[in-house]
Amino acid sequence: MNHLNSKFGEYGGMYVPELLIPALDQLEQAFIDAQNDPSFIEEFNGLLKDYAGRPTSMTLTKNLVSNPNVKLYLKREDLLHGGAHKTNQVLGQAILTKRMGKTEVIAETGAGQHGVATALACALMGLKARIYMGAKDVERQAPNVFRMRLMGAEVIPVNAGSGTLKDAVNEAMRDWSATYDKAHYLLGTAAGPHPFPTIVREFHRMIGEETRAQIMEKEGRLPDAVVACVGGGSNAIGMFADFIDEPSVKLIGVEPAGKGIHTPDHGAAICTGSKGVLHGAYSYIMQDSDGQIEESYSVSAGLDYPAVGPQHAHLHDIGRAEYAAVTDEEALNAFQLLARKEGIIPALESSHALAHALNMADEADKETIIVVNLSGRGDKDLAHVYNILGEQK
Amino acid sequence: MSRYQHMFARLNDANQGAFVPFVMLGDPDKQTSFEIIKTLVESGADALELGIPYSDPIADGPTIQKASIRALNNKITPADCFEVIKQIRAQFPDVPIGLLLYSNLVIKRGLTEFYQAASDAGVDSILIADVPLREAQRFIDVAKNTSIDQILLAPPNASDETLAEIGAKSAGYTYLLGRAGVTGAETAANIPADELIAKLTQYKVAPPLLGFGISKPEQVKEAIKAGAAGAISGSATVNIIAENLDDQKAMLEKLASFVTEMKAATQK
Numbered sequence: 001m002n003h004l005n006s007k008f009g010e011y012g013g014m015y016v017p018e019l020l021i022p023a024l025d026q027l028e029q030a031f032i033d034a035q036n037d038p039s040f041i042e043e044f045n046g047l048l049k050d051y052a053g054r055p056t057s058m059t060l061t062k063n064l065v066s067n068p069n070v071k072l073y074l075k076r077e078d079l080l081h082g083g084a085h086k087t088n089q090v091l092g093q094a095i096l097t098k099r100m101g102k103t104e105v106i107a108e109t110g111a112g113q114h115g116v117a118t119a120l121a122c123a124l125m126g127l128k129a130r131i132y133m134g135a136k137d138v139e140r141q142a143p144n145v146f147r148m149r150l151m152g153a154e155v156i157p158v159n160a161g162s163g164t165l166k167d168a169v170n171e172a173m174r175d176w177s178a179t180y181d182k183a184h185y186l187l188g189t190a191a192g193p194h195p196f197p198t199i200v201r202e203f204h205r206m207i208g209e210e211t212r213a214q215i216m217e218k219e220g221r222l223p224d225a226v227v228a229c230v231g232g233g234s235n236a237i238g239m240f241a242d243f244i245d246e247p248s249v250k251l252i253g254v255e256p257a258g259k260g261i262h263t264p265d266h267g268a269a270i271c272t273g274s275k276g277v278l279h280g281a282y283s284y285i286m287q288d289s290d291g292q293i294e295e296s297y298s299v300s301a302g303l304d305y306p307a308v309g310p311q312h313a314h315l316h317d318i319g320r321a322e323y324a325a326v327t328d329e330e331a332l333n334a335f336q337l338l339a340r341k342e343g344i345i346p347a348l349e350s351s352h353a354l355a356h357a358l359n360m361a362d363e364a365d366k367e368t369i370i371v372v373n374l375s376g377r378g379d380k381d382l383a384h385v386y387n388i389l390g391e392q393k
Numbered sequence: 394m395s396r397y398q399h400m401f402a403r404l405n406d407a408n409q410g411a412f413v414p415f416v417m418l419g420d421p422d423k424q425t426s427f428e429i430i431k432t433l434v435e436s437g438a439d440a441l442e443l444g445i446p447y448s449d450p451i452a453d454g455p456t457i458q459k460a461s462i463r464a465l466n467n468k469i470t471p472a473d474c475f476e477v478i479k480q481i482r483a484q485f486p487d488v489p490i491g492l493l494l495y496s497n498l499v500i501k502r503g504l505t506e507f508y509q510a511a512s513d514a515g516v517d518s519i520l521i522a523d524v525p526l527r528e529a530q531r532f533i534d535v536a537k538n539t540s541i542d543q544i545l546l547a548p549p550n551a552s553d554e555t556l557a558e559i560g561a562k563s564a565g566y567t568y569l570l571g572r573a574g575v576t577g578a579e580t581a582a583n584i585p586a587d588e589l590i591a592k593l594t595q596y597k598v599a600p601p602l603l604g605f606g607i608s609k610p611e612q613v614k615e616a617i618k619a620g621a622a623g624a625i626s627g628s629a630t631v632n633i634i635a636e637n638l639d640d641q642k643a644m645l646e647k648l649a650s651f652v653t654e655m656k657a658a659t660q661k
Contacts, residue, residue, distance in 0.1 A: 002527075015496050017452045018525040018546045018555075019573055160458055165450065173451045178574030277497040277523070278449065290470050291501030292448040 003032055005193035009267040009317060012309035014193040014360040015277045016173070023180035028195040030100045035202070038383050040095060044203075047091045051124065052081045054088075054206065058214040063341040070361040073223070074354075074374040075211050077235065078346060084376030085207060085235045086117040090186060092203035094121040097184040104183040105129045108172040110137055110165030111301030112144025113380065114188030119153035121186075129153035132171045137301070144380065149233070162295055165305055170281050190231025190309035193280030197237075204238025211371055212242055219369055225250035225360065228373040229353040230323065231303035233266065233312045235375035240321060250322065253312060254356045256298035257325035267296035269308040270316050278307040284316075299328035299388070300348035302376070330355040335378060335385065347376030348385070395583035396489040396517050397542065397565045400439055401600050401622060411623025412613060414630040414652060415442040415493065418477050419469030420639055426464075427517060428612065428645060429634060430481050436649040437656035440480070440489035442520075442604075442625055445474045446511030447495040452522040457630040459635060471498055471507075472519040475514040482515025489546060491518040491565070496528075504532065508539040518565040520544035526558055533562055544568055547598065560596030567593065569601040569621060578628040582606035582616070590620035610658035617659055626655060 002025075007013055014024060034040035042275045048054040057078045077085040097105055105127045109115030115131040122129035131148055135157040138145055148155050161167035169192075176185040180338045190200040208226070215223050226243060228236035230253035243249040258266035266272070269284040278293055286294040286306035296306040315321035331348055334355035339345045343373045347353060350373070378385070394402070404411055406577045414433050430441060446464035450457065466601050478490060492511060499507045499521065511519060519541050524532055526545060536543035542565030547556065549570055559567060569589075571582025582605055593601050600622035607613065608629035633651055637644035 006527075013528055014525060015523045015528060016525060017522055017548070019548045019570065021525050021527065022550055022552075084594070160447070160455070161462075170449055170451050174454070177452070179578075180573075221630045277495075277502055279451075282500070285497075287497065287501060289501075290472075291497040291499075292465070293497070 001027060002194065004028060004195060004198055007051040011283050011313040012194055012197060012281050014280060015282065016193045016280045017177055019177045020180065023176065024193055026100060027096070029128070030096050031195055031199050032325065034096060034099060040099070043095055044092055047260045048088065048206065053079065055210045056080055058211065059271065060085045061342055061369050064165040064171065064338065065068070065361045067361050067364055069364045069367050071369045072357060072361055073215065073369070073371045074344070075207060075239065075371055077207065077373060078344070078350070078377035079377045080118050082120055083379060084113055084117070084347060085204060085238060086114055086188065087120070088206065088238070089200050089203035089216055089234065090117040090121040093184065093199065094125045094127060097127055098125060098188070099270035100184060102182055102184045103128060104179070104188045106172050106175050106179070106183050107186045107188060108132045108135070108165065108168035109188065110168065110304060111380070112137070112148065113302055113376065115155070116147045118186050119151040121146040122153060130156055132156050132158050132168040132175070134162070134168050135159045136163040137165070141322045166293065173279070177380055190234040190237045190311065191232040191279060191281055191283070191307055196279065197311055200234050201237045201241050201311065204234055205241040207235065207238040207373060208240060208242030211239065212222060215369065215371065222246055223369040223371045225372065227252045227254060227353045227357045229254045229303060229375060230308060230312060231256065231305045231349065231364065232307070235310035235373050237311055238374045239373040240315070244320060250316065251320060252356065253321055253323045254352045255323055255325045256300060256303040256352055257327040258297045258299070260327060261325050265297040265390045266325070267298045267304050267306065270307060270312060270323040271325045281310045282315040283310040284308050299331060302347065302349040303352065324356050326352040326355045332388065334358060345378035347373055347378050348381045350375045395542065395565065397440070398485060399487065400489050400580040403441055404439065406604045408661045410613070410617035410621065410661065411439040411602060412437065412652070412656045412659050413440045413442050413623060413625045414438050415444065415625055415627030416630055416634065417444040417446055417457065417464055418474035419446055419464035419467065420460040420631070420634060421463045422467045423469065423477060425641060427477050427480050428641070428649060430477070431484065432645045432648050433652055434485050434488050434621050436651055436652035438488070438624065440491065442491045442493050442627070443478065445471050445492065445494040445498055447498060450495060454575040454628065456578065456631050456635065457576050471502070475510055478514040478516060489517045490515060491520060492516050493522065494522045496521050496523050497659055504535040505539065507534045508541050512539045512541055516541060518542040518544045520546065520568055523537065526555060546570060547593065547601065549573065549585065549589065553592070556592055556596045556598065560598045563599040565599055566622065567598045567601045568625070569603045571603050571605040571607060574605070576605060576627055578606065578608040578632060582612060584615045584619050585621065587619065610654050613655050617661060623659065
């Protein structure tokens, strides 16, 4: 039996081979013990502050929004060590790995961001990391592959299936089912089997907690909306968690519409509304009429995932959070606009959230405070965007 | 009595264990798949374990993954798989047929509808690789209502609590995992300790068939000697298909001699 609730409404659960249940139970127990252990909290918070650079600042945009009714703030996860929010939770899971007496870490990565975060945490904590990455992604993301290797991680190209993120997750789970005695699977988003969605949320919830404190200090009230991009959904759930019980705060997740949600080329699992199991959890997923998983697509590799974390599926169904979708083109426009107007180059992932927030800002007819979680910086996307914009010109 | 109960009674009388090959339905195509399965039964397979191709098989090693991909590349659907099963059932009314697949194929169609379709096609049991005991109850309930045995899987690291639960809920047979990891002949099964077999008996689980890493007659012999009711061999069987894709006659002959040798090793 699980000590924590393994489901969010009907979503979540543990759809994994029986073999992995003891490893997941061990992880759940280690997580519960850690949350109740002041020495864990001290170690985690110490790393977040002195190593990763928390708290991250919150920036009121100066030139981006022309509607005088609107104040648009950016929660600056782009300033975190590693360049994105992902550093938060890998540090937490790396400490858990050591507490479980394990010496190895398995991870999957798509564009390489979670792989880089895992590699840095493992370098810091003296853990041996092996990171599965689709063979196509290894080719497309050479700088991140080099970063991971520089920090001592082994990068293993996955040729099976489509050679992208979902296949890397499959391979990581296969590895784990043979090595759980000494290896921890450091899953990179708020998806996957219980207890990962809960652990990842809790290890990112400082994003929302800091946002609350910062906005109270600046504005003396809660924001009207917080907006975050959603691939698997980790930065969004980290931003939402502290506001779920504040009904006045709209929670808005933004999925990648790619070339449009009515084309096959998108990654908007919630917005297209088909339910099923992928990677251990029941949630919204992208699939055909037989239940075969379909490839997702997005200009932003971090959002290119054919499922979504189960808590987002639940928040959607109960109406607590809203989910919108933004196309590649809208995201690329927001990317350039933020660079030009504010001198900040955002990650393409975060540009999706920003694009939606800008639409909201245009429509606001009364005083409105919006916080966008700027989940990562855009350095990693420069070559990609350069190529796209070059093609267009 | 179910087909599994008939089979175990017959084997008991003959002082034999069961040999159960696994292949992927529709691998490499519908017609060849039927010929392959027919050959397995005619060569002495006591029961069949059949996969439905799936895009994301997390419990499978490279051999079975590739079998899935071959079938999916030929546009094989679950409906095609049921057609092949119907053909097999028509020809072999007594052989127990088990399905081994992944949860999303069942969930997408709807549990009752999927199990009913399987039952109508002549399937005796269903094992879902990514449904552990903890998620199994609603599947077990549907299985009971559709005359399907829900197969449960006993891992080598199973706790007493898990074994007791399997004992209370298992039907047909129990899939006893020979080792951790994923399917594949690359890593051999460990022959289960007498202690584990004794516990399985103590908790009255359905007869245990040992699977994962079984590719040689000696392993079948040892598994049965250790107290397993039989052995399941997947990747070794599928490898023969993969290695003979361009020569169906050779493929069927090699499958026939493989099954004959493995079956011979079940004599106690």
